[in-house]
Amino acid sequence: MSKKNFxxxxxxxxxxxxxxxxxxxxxxxxxxxxxLPKLNSNCPPGFKKNVNNECIAQxxxxxxNSSNNKGVGGLQTGLPKIRDGFSPQEIxxxxxxxxxxxxxxxxxxxxxxxxxxxxxxSDGQKTSTGNNKQKLxxxxxxxxxxxxxxxxxxxxxxxxxxxxxxxxxxxxxxMNNSPxxxxxxxxxxxEYRNMFTEAYPKKDENSFIExxxxxxxxxxxxxxxxxxxxKYDRYAHxxxxxxxxxxxxxxxxxxxxxxxxxxxxxxxxxxxxxxxVIGSPEPNGLPLDPGAQIPFNDSTLRGxxxxxxxxxxxxxxxxxxxxxxxxxxxxxxxxxxGRGHAVPKNENLIIHWHIWEPELSDYELDRLxxxxxxxxxxxxxxxxxxxxxxxxxxxx
Amino acid sequence: MKSTVLKFISAIxxxxxxxxxxxxxxxxxxxxxxxxxxxxxYRNAGLSSDTTQIAQSKTFTGEILEVKNGSSIQxxxxxxxxxxLIRVFxxxxxxxxxxxxxxxxxxxxVIKGEWPTLNGKKEINDAILYSGNGxxxxxxxxxxxxxxxxxxQAGNNFVIRNNxxxxxxxxxxxxxxxxxxLIEHNVLSKIADxxxxxxxxDNVDVLHNEVFDNVAGIEIENSRxxxxxxxxxxxxxxxxxxxxxxxxxxKTTFDVILRNNFVVNNNHENFGAPGSTxxxxxxxxxxxxxxxxxxxxxxxxxxxxxxxxxxxxxxxxGDPKANDPNSEGNxxxxxxxxxxxxxxxxxxxxxxxxxxxxxxxxxxxxxFAYGGGTGSTIRDKNRYRTFGLDGYGIxxxxxxxxxxxxxxxxPVPPRSVSKQELGELTYYGVCAGCHAFGTRLIGPPTEIIQxxxxxxxQGIVDYITKPKNLRxxxxxxxxxxxxxxxxxxxxxxxxxxxxx
Numbered sequence: 001m002s003k004k005n006f007x008x009x010x011x012x013x014x015x016x017x018x019x020x021x022x023x024x025x026x027x028x029x030x031x032x033x034x035x036l037p038k039l040n041s042n043c044p045p046g047f048k049k050n051v052n053n054e055c056i057a058q059x060x061x062x063x064x065n066s067s068n069n070k071g072v073g074g075l076q077t078g079l080p081k082i083r084d085g086f087s088p089q090e091i092x093x094x095x096x097x098x099x100x101x102x103x104x105x106x107x108x109x110x111x112x113x114x115x116x117x118x119x120x121x122s123d124g125q126k127t128s129t130g131n132n133k134q135k136l137x138x139x140x141x142x143x144x145x146x147x148x149x150x151x152x153x154x155x156x157x158x159x160x161x162x163x164x165x166x167x168x169x170x171x172x173x174x175m176n177n178s179p180x181x182x183x184x185x186x187x188x189x190x191e192y193r194n195m196f197t198e199a200y201p202k203k204d205e206n207s208f209i210e211x212x213x214x215x216x217x218x219x220x221x222x223x224x225x226x227x228x229x230x231k232y233d234r235y236a237h238x239x240x241x242x243x244x245x246x247x248x249x250x251x252x253x254x255x256x257x258x259x260x261x262x263x264x265x266x267x268x269x270x271x272x273x274x275x276x277v278i279g280s281p282e283p284n285g286l287p288l289d290p291g292a293q294i295p296f297n298d299s300t301l302r303g304x305x306x307x308x309x310x311x312x313x314x315x316x317x318x319x320x321x322x323x324x325x326x327x328x329x330x331x332x333x334x335x336x337x338g339r340g341h342a343v344p345k346n347e348n349l350i351i352h353w354h355i356w357e358p359e360l361s362d363y364e365l366d367r368l369x370x371x372x373x374x375x376x377x378x379x380x381x382x383x384x385x386x387x388x389x390x391x392x393x394x395x396x
Numbered sequence: 397m398k399s400t401v402l403k404f405i406s407a408i409x410x411x412x413x414x415x416x417x418x419x420x421x422x423x424x425x426x427x428x429x430x431x432x433x434x435x436x437x438y439r440n441a442g443l444s445s446d447t448t449q450i451a452q453s454k455t456f457t458g459e460i461l462e463v464k465n466g467s468s469i470q471x472x473x474x475x476x477x478x479x480x481l482i483r484v485f486x487x488x489x490x491x492x493x494x495x496x497x498x499x500x501x502x503x504x505x506v507i508k509g510e511w512p513t514l515n516g517k518k519e520i521n522d523a524i525l526y527s528g529n530g531x532x533x534x535x536x537x538x539x540x541x542x543x544x545x546x547x548x549q550a551g552n553n554f555v556i557r558n559n560x561x562x563x564x565x566x567x568x569x570x571x572x573x574x575x576x577x578l579i580e581h582n583v584l585s586k587i588a589d590x591x592x593x594x595x596x597x598d599n600v601d602v603l604h605n606e607v608f609d610n611v612a613g614i615e616i617e618n619s620r621x622x623x624x625x626x627x628x629x630x631x632x633x634x635x636x637x638x639x640x641x642x643x644x645x646x647k648t649t650f651d652v653i654l655r656n657n658f659v660v661n662n663n664h665e666n667f668g669a670p671g672s673t674x675x676x677x678x679x680x681x682x683x684x685x686x687x688x689x690x691x692x693x694x695x696x697x698x699x700x701x702x703x704x705x706x707x708x709x710x711x712x713x714g715d716p717k718a719n720d721p722n723s724e725g726n727x728x729x730x731x732x733x734x735x736x737x738x739x740x741x742x743x744x745x746x747x748x749x750x751x752x753x754x755x756x757x758x759x760x761x762x763x764f765a766y767g768g769g770t771g772s773t774i775r776d777k778n779r780y781r782t783f784g785l786d787g788y789g790i791x792x793x794x795x796x797x798x799x800x801x802x803x804x805x806x807p808v809p810p811r812s813v814s815k816q817e818l819g820e821l822t823y824y825g826v827c828a829g830c831h832a833f834g835t836r837l838i839g840p841p842t843e844i845i846q847x848x849x850x851x852x853x854q855g856i857v858d859y860i861t862k863p864k865n866l867r868x869x870x871x872x873x874x875x876x877x878x879x880x881x882x883x884x885x886x887x888x889x890x891x892x893x894x895x896x
Contacts, residue, residue, distance in 0.1 A: 058824030074527035074550030
């Protein structure tokens with residue numbers, strides 16, 4: 001009995017001691033750090049936080065396999081490998097950076113200037129507008145589901161988001177910043193310093209924010225943009241009432257071997273991530289864009305572009321690499337107007353074998369557009385920050 | 397005299413009545429005895445080659461739906477559940493049938509030579525599209541479509557057999573992205589590309605088919621582990637093809653056996669669409685191996701093909717296209733075993749004619765190899781007229797009799813997802829757009845849902861199926877009735893189990 005009492009007493013006093021130490025320790029902490037958490041500690045929708053504080057993608061396509069693990073196939077096929085595993089804080093920090101015009105040389109453009117969430121993370125222009133209102137050469141690609149893509153830019157010249165983003169950030173005609181200026185100005189903003197310490201807790205709080213941390217946070221945010229819950233997806237998972245008669249007819253045209261859309265825009269991502277020469281025209285008699293010929297230094301790829309995903313395609317008009325088509329209807333019609341009909345006469349492009357003469361009727365073209373609109377899902381659109389650490393207005 | 401005539405007439409009348417009775421009786425009997433299909437059988441799988449025993453079969457578990465002339469096959473497919481058999485009776489059906497379900501069998505019932513016929517009238521794109529696993533399609537006559545007769549997109553464990561297919565556009569039978577399939581006893585003609593096209597598949601047997609008057613007879617493209625056996629390919633532009641097309645997401649073709657086929661007089665004029673791969677195939681091509689690896693050509697009868705019996709080329713030679721840095725263009729380790737070959741190359745064309753003229757030969761060879769590739773062998777080079785086989789060593793094998801099939805020993809199983817995983821995928825993949833633990837997003841926080849439906853997952857299922865707006869401080873929830881019943885219950889249980 002007395003032995004038990006002793007154990008009880010000593011454990012109570014031991015607990016008290018531990019409690020006091022904890023209070024002391026946390027008091028100490030409060031003295032050195034004043035910042036309350038600024039960043040979201042929850043993963044965005046579509047992700048589950050694991051024990052390592054990493055956001056891991058979760059979606060209904062994970063019920064399925066895919067042939068040779070390539071993430072291409074039919075309705076119930078698994079997706080390609082995703083780049084995930086960022087922390088919730090990194091993703092949220094990336095969100096602030098993404099919308100912050102402080103990232104551009106003169107503080108007027110943010111990433112969102114060309115990748116506007118209200119325009120399908122594109123910009124609604126034929127070709128984007130850069131620094132000093134200069135017209136750029138290509139259309140801004142949508143960022144939805146970019147975490148699944150193996151090649152970035154229309155011509156596929158980058159393979160990671162970090163590699164990709166350095167071009168617009170530091171191009172004279174785009175955001176016109178320099179690595180030195182970017183890292184200096186982000187380090188000069190106290191709120192960003194606190195946020196980076198929170199997102200990268202292993203950092204010594206007095207050390208400088210590094211460029212790679214800026215890149216990684218931006219990549220983390222972009223990789224969190226997931227759109228996999230469209231009406232089409234409901235059909236694909238087995239609820240066949242999700243699509244109406246016109247949309248189903250359109251789906252059957254889309255995957256038929258007459259139109260052959262699904263051969264390159266293959267579900268579930270609606271891209272097979274390959275390059276294709278389709279011979280689409282440039283607007284206003286501009287010269288032919290050589291596309292992937294340049295980065296791959298291969299003349300057989302003249303006029304080749306990466307096959308884009310069609311998810312949220314309804315939101316990203318105008319269409320094609322230089323925005324030549326204002327509507328989806330004009331875009332689908334391009335494919336039935338004759339193989340190579342828009343190729344300049346002096347060019348000898350190796351047009352993709354699936355571009356042929358499908359002779360689609362007006363009715364079929366209308367149904368294709370109906371189907372393409374069933375690929376819209378923006379339920380996981382992130383919030384634009386109300387205020388930014390830079391004090392600038394979030395720009396889109 | 398009169399009575400004999402009368403007797404004669406009455407005898408004829410009695411005979412006629414007998415014939416009529418017999419006909420009507422027996423014909424109705426024959427309709428009811430049309431056999432059910434022998435279900436999903438996997439011939440030879442895992443067995444030795446000297447047995448006709450069937451290794452495994454999948455029996456029908458569902459209902460039988462009958463489709464008669466004048467009604468729609470698609471309506472039956474819409475009604476059908478996995479495991480059901482749809483029997484289609486003779487008649488003409490002008491429709492595009494699509495099967496986005498698993499384990500559906502479509503069986504034509506042929507009565508007295510009358511086939512159930514799918515007729516696209518050159519207006520409809522495809523006769524049958526499927527995306528489900530475990531699809532069986534048999535006994536159909538399919539004519540006059542614009543795209544395909546039968547196209548699969550990512551269905552595993554398929555059986556396509558006993559179909560009679562004429563002029564269905566680009567392809568006849570075209571499974572794509574499928575694993576473990578059987579294509580047998582089909583007759584196909586007048587197809588503008590490949591009659592049977594196995595594209596980006598694995599483990600497919602193509603057996604006992606007749607293909608003629610097509611641009612390509614049987615094509616194995618960007619596929620692995622395929623057996624093409626005992627087919628009769630005649631009067632196509634090219635008979636049997638095994639190759640790699642660059643620029644596709646699955647990049648390789650290897651482990652293909654072409655065995656015991658009749659590859660005869662494939663001299664049809666090429667009528668392929670401009671730009672298509674097969675449009676470049678010269679008429680008179682028996683077998684074409686382009687960039688495919690580990691192909692074995694064994695015991696075929698290859699005769700009367702006017703250009704060459706067998707052509708083996710790399711991509712750069714055979715099909716110049718936009719380059720794909722991830723596509724390897726050389727045919728490596730091709731093995732030619734014993735084949736019967738004669739009267740090939742009687743009227744060579746194009747490049748082969750020019751190349752043979754440099755050899756002072758006006759005929760094309762039995763076997764023609766050109767371009768890159770290593771490790772190829774031939775068992776008895778001396779019996780054929782060959783070009784470009786100087787680097788070929790002697791084959792290390794004599795036959796492939798130990799390989800009765802390329803199909804998998806058992807059907808490819810679907811990915812298994814536990815109830816808890818399904819709940820988790822649904823919660824984070826769908827619900828998390830509006831609900832989170834500890835914070836208010838669009839809908840109430842998850843812990844509030846837990847409090848309302850404590851220990852009552854069915855309550856959550858009922859609510860998400862048909863939400864009633866219970867709270868003024870939150871917007872009305874859209875119904876989630878599109879989720880399957882399993883997913884609804886799984887996510888309800890998962891929501892109640894979340895701790896943070």
